[in-house]
Amino acid sequence: MKVLGKHLLIEAKNCNAGLINDLDFIKSIMINSAEISGATILGEKFHKFSPLGVTGILSIAESHISIHTWPEYYYAAIDIFTCSTTFKPHEAAKFLIEKLESKNFDIKEIERGINNNAIIEPDINLIHNEQKI
Amino acid sequence: MKVLGKHLLIEAKNCNAGLINDLDFIKSIMINSAEISGATILGEKFHKFSPLGVTGILSIAESHISIHTWPEYYYAAIDIFTCSTTFKPHEAAKFLIEKLESKNFDIKEIERGINNNAIIEPDINLIHNEQKI
Numbered sequence: 001m002k003v004l005g006k007h008l009l010i011e012a013k014n015c016n017a018g019l020i021n022d023l024d025f026i027k028s029i030m031i032n033s034a035e036i037s038g039a040t041i042l043g044e045k046f047h048k049f050s051p052l053g054v055t056g057i058l059s060i061a062e063s064h065i066s067i068h069t070w071p072e073y074y075y076a077a078i079d080i081f082t083c084s085t086t087f088k089p090h091e092a093a094k095f096l097i098e099k100l101e102s103k104n105f106d107i108k109e110i111e112r113g114i115n116n117n118a119i120i121e122p123d124i125n126l127i128h129n130e131q132k133i
Numbered sequence: 134m135k136v137l138g139k140h141l142l143i144e145a146k147n148c149n150a151g152l153i154n155d156l157d158f159i160k161s162i163m164i165n166s167a168e169i170s171g172a173t174i175l176g177e178k179f180h181k182f183s184p185l186g187v188t189g190i191l192s193i194a195e196s197h198i199s200i201h202t203w204p205e206y207y208y209a210a211i212d213i214f215t216c217s218t219t220f221k222p223h224e225a226a227k228f229l230i231e232k233l234e235s236k237n238f239d240i241k242e243i244e245r246g247i248n249n250n251a252i253i254e255p256d257i258n259l260i261h262n263e264q265k266i
Contacts, residue, residue: 045176045192059178
């Protein structure tokens, strides 16, 4: 398989319900998680649902980090998708899990990319001569 | 398991390299995919890398839709995460795959939520009395 991206799917359970319902808190730890793990932020969107729940997404040069929270279940779903070797997704994951005070969690690591035999080498013509596309 | 979200991970392979390198095209089909499948868009961020590749993310009330493309590999990684029963993620997936002219693709459907026995019923006090958090 030609792996082009690594994707962490994190089920953060038994979180602090107050914290995962706090828009400003979620926004600050998401931005911090990107900064400490070496990501470059391109854009962001955070939103608070009424009465409960926060959704947040960071577009980063290395792909994205997202969070969706269910305070009534003490649960947050976090995704960290990276196509970079310098960005450290597990550092971001550890930071977020700790900040949410999650007492137990699962992390799935999924390789994203091309798993067929059709094309596993990049097309050099496309890389060096973009206008040919 | 208490399923709170459904997450489609799509490997769109053998795509049209020109289309997946076109920022305006990617933005338009992402927005269309949300609209036709019943999603409510909260925010967006799209970015073109030089020389190749586009990243795009839609924050939707139902969670998120993201795309990261590698034109040199004719490949796009798409994620559609929904916590809604009215939003139809497979319709969005089908639409995007067709528009990218992907000749073959894989779709993984992953259930997101709480798979331990600790807390599977929502805390009614939190739902009806948010200030108690």
